[in-house]
Amino acid sequence: MVMCFCRKWVIVRTSWTNNNPGRRFWGCPDPFIGWYDEPMCAHSKVIIPGLLRTINKLRIAVDDIKDQASKHEKEVVKIKEQATMLKYYLVYSWIFFVVVLNIVVMQINGNENLVSIDQLWICSVVHT
Ligand SMILES: [Zn+2]
Numbered sequence: 001m002v003m004c005f006c007r008k009w010v011i012v013r014t015s016w017t018n019n020n021p022g023r024r025f026w027g028c029p030d031p032f033i034g035w036y037d038e039p040m041c042a043h044s045k046v047i048i049p050g051l052l053r054t055i056n057k058l059r060i061a062v063d064d065i066k067d068q069a070s071k072h073e074k075e076v077v078k079i080k081e082q083a084t085m086l087k088y089y090l091v092y093s094w095i096f097f098v099v100v101l102n103i104v105v106m107q108i109n110g111n112e113n114l115v116s117i118d119q120l121w122i123c124s125v126v127h128t
Contacts, residue, residue, distance in 0.1 A: 004028040012036050021048040 002010040006028060013027045021044070024036040040048075 002026070004030065004033060006030060016052070018049055019045060021045065021052065 004010050004026075008028045010026050010028050010033060012024050015021070015023045015025055020040060023040050026033040026036055
């Protein structure tokens with residue numbers, strides 16, 4: 001570690017200015033002491049800011065996609081819950097139907113002259 005003239009430890013930082021994109025320099029609480037890296041070539045000064053802009057756009061796109069995925073996951077959970085409830089409703093409605101049918105059949109069997117169970121079954125199939 002290197003100590004600054006102000007008696008604090010020197011830190012290596014990275015410049016993100018257009019003239020020195022990605023070039024490291026020495027700093028401490030004072031913002032700039034000297035360059036850590038060699039000067040950048042003209043081509044790097046053009047290429048690196050373009051790459052940084054592309055990375056930033058992609059990060060924003062990834063964040064948007066993550067937000068959408070999160071919303072879709074919540075919708076999927078909600079739809080699964082509704083499907084489970086509908087399955088319960090279906091099962092309970094069939095149980096209710098069978099119980100009511102049994103009650104009707106028991107009442108009819110009490111009076112054999114009205115309708116036989118075969119006739120009741122045919123009636124229920126025709127009406128459904
Ligand atoms: Zn200093």
